[in-house]
Amino acid sequence: MPSLVLDGLVKSFGEVRALDGVSFQVAAGELFGFVGANGAGKTTAMRIVLGVLSSDAGAVTWDGAPVGPDVRRRIGYMPEERGLYPRMKVGEQLVYLARLHGLSIAAATQAMEHWTEVLGVADRRGDAVEKLSLGNQQRVQLASALVHGPDILVLDEPFSGLDPVAVGVMSEVLRGQAERGVPVIFSSHQLELVERLCDRVGIIRSGRLVACGTVDSLTATARPRWTLEAELPPAWVPAADGETRVEPVAGGAWLVEAPDAAAAQTVLAAALAAGTVRAFTPSRPTLTELFRDVMLEPSEVPA
CATH class of the missing domain: 3.30.70 (Alpha-Beta Plaits)
Structure with a gap:
């Protein structure tokens, strides 16, 4: 089965080494939690996958081949910062984004209607994004990552600002995507949620991956x-x-x-x-306890 592979990624900004040889893979149908403190390198790694940034060294591959424009068009990406047009109506915006990925008007409209219904914002299709609450904006942001039927999902803090009901809905959506064979990588500071939801977890500290594996193996x-x-x-x-x-x-x-x-x-x-x-x-230690220990302890946990 195809895997998304990050192999030895290195990225520096001036004298700051943002990524220092980061390597891991996310298999088809796997939920991978990517966790670390602010500034650890999570967003930088995700932006390299998307091609927004280029790495100084290392490679990103999908199914054994370098990730290029064709593959990136099949990725659903959700940035941590709001990436939507604030004055554009929700429904029109989602159709527009789906069309950019090659869907017909009919298919794009059907996909928009489906995801706004699933994510609980169907009644806000005619509203401008800026009129929505932060939680509903987050739901629309996820819909924008799903509306073109992606083969890969890369989500940066998708649960930020959501109430418990919305967290449950989004968790089920991500499980559903994994069940249809999509590799899902997402970052989150909600470690209890990551522990409950993910098949595997990677912990990054100061640009280096210091732990990677199943929650059971990491907390043994x-x-x-x-x-x-x-x-x-x-x-x-x-x-x-x-x-x-x-x-x-x-x-x-x-x-x-x-x-x-x-x-x-x-x-x-x-x-x-x-x-x-x-x-x-x-x-057993919780993922939160492991994360605390890894952040404080200079020695690394074997991957």
Whole structure:
């Protein structure tokens, strides 16, 4: 199956190295979350994919061939900044953009009607974009990326400014696109959403990709961990061996890190003997915790 591949992208602006050998791929039908702090290089990488910027080194390929004008016409792009004509009516604008991609008037109109309906802005087709709320502008912006039936989706902060209902609608739209075989790459600061939605995640820091993989692989720990929720005496100390670590965390719970399940069961037995146990569940770091650690830790997480 075809993949969008970024291979060794390098880009500098004067003395600032915005991208430093960034490499990853997004397969057909895959949702890829591209995350990093502001200024880390996400938008620069996306603009190179689109041809808005050229790289100093490296290449972008689709299905093994360099991405050129023909492929770029089949990409749906959503910039972080509003890229619509503010005084143009929603319906007219979407038809116009679809026509630029080669659709007939009839096909463009049908696509406009479909996506404005799906994204909940059908009743705003006759309104100028500048008259819409920021959330509805964001919905129209996504419609503009979808209206020509793209083969690849590149979305920069598509969930910014959306209420929970709109986030749910947009999430379903992106899942639907992936299900029809479209590779979807999007950036977002909403890490819980990225963790829930994406097949794989890439974390970029200061122009370098420092972690890349599935959420499960990235958040796996060398030693198993459990969360113990219990009502225990304030001075409770479990009878644990030197390889097991138990420390209190927020909300009346303890984090248990043990070499194996048998050692963890020893801690659980001690808790049951000392008080009331409400829950004892396996625990993994969240993507948010991983992101925080990667941003602070100079060592890299293997891709």
